Amino acid sequence: QVQLVQSGAEVKKPGASVKVSCKASGYTFTSYYMHWVRQAPGQGLEWMGIINPSGGSTSYAQKFQGRVTMTRDTSTSTVYMELSSLRSEDTAVYYCARGGSADPGDAFDIWGQGTMVTVSS
Amino acid sequence: QSVLTQPPSASGTPGQRVTISCSGSSSNIGSNYVYWYQQLPGTAPKLLIYRNNQRPSGVPDRFSGSKSGTSASLAISGLRSEDEADYYCAAWDDSLSGNVVFGGGTKLTVL
Numbered sequence: 386q387v388q389l390v391q392s393g394a395e396v397k398k399p400g401a402s403v404k405v406s407c408k409a410s411g412y413t414f415t416s417y418y419m420h421w422v423r424q425a426p427g428q429g430l431e432w433m434g435i436i437n438p439s440g441g442s443t444s445y446a447q448k449f450q451g452r453v454t455m456t457r458d459t460s461t462s463t464v465y466m467e468l469s470s471l472r473s474e475d476t477a478v479y480y481c482a483r484g485g486s487a488d489p490g491d492a493f494d495i496w497g498q499g500t501m502v503t504v505s506s
Numbered sequence: 507q508s509v510l511t512q513p514p515s516a517s518g519t520p521g522q523r524v525t526i527s528c529s530g531s532s533s534n535i536g537s538n539y540v541y542w543y544q545q546l547p548g549t550a551p552k553l554l555i556y557r558n559n560q561r562p563s564g565v566p567d568r569f570s571g572s573k574s575g576t577s578a579s580l581a582i583s584g585l586r587s588e589d590e591a592d593y594y595c596a597a598w599d600d601s602l603s604g605n606v607v608f609g610g611g612t613k614l615t616v617l
Contacts, residue, residue: 420606422551422608429508429594429609429610429611430543430551430594430596430611431608432596432605432607434605435606444605446605447605482551489598490538490597490598490606491539491556491557492541492556492562493543493551493553493596494553494556496550496551496552498550499550
């Protein structure tokens with residue numbers, strides 16, 4: 386079945402970086418855009434950016450420009466999201482979500498289970 | 507402060523019909539599709555409505571979406587206890603080279 390499986394929870398100190406993985410299965414990895422969305426405790430959803438697994442092109446939300454890097458490994462059907470210069474406000478659950486096949490703005494039809502990232506000294 | 511505006515809460519009794527509104531602007535809802543996601547407590551969001559008013563397979567027809575101008579609505583008829591969840595609207599935004607914007611979410615309580 387189509388699924389996205391994310392890496393496990395992380396605890397990081399302020400100023401450090403974190404890299405979260407999202408392994409896709411059950412479909413052609415390079416045929417669908419992938420998005421990253423985060424959710425701080427008790428808060429709403431926040432879009433971080435998008436990667437095209439086919440060519441690797443990316444687009445990031447302005448808020449995260451300069452701090453986030455999204456990459457992919459087509460040999461393992463895995464996308465990665467790395468966030469640097471972590472601060473306490475980055476404590477959140479990070480989700481990968483499959484987007485459209487032709488339209489980058491299309492629905493997020495499959496979601497990963499989420500990865501909790503805690504930033505604490 | 508979310509780009510799309512939703513009421514923070516909504517409520518209804520079993521069997522009732524409730525609607526959740528989502529207000530945006532010409533650069534997002536006004537020119538792009540609207541999507542709705544349901545998030546049950548402690549779980550990842552789930553796609554509920556896509557392209558304004560389409561339901562993915564498996565989503566009951568009690569859920570319906572509509573859009574008019576720069577606003578959209580999610581309607582839930584025949585309310586059930588298992589509908590108690592957070593609901594988010596989303597749309598692509600054409601400003602600033604494009605990105606996805608979400609509403610702040612609406613907590614639906616079934617009384």
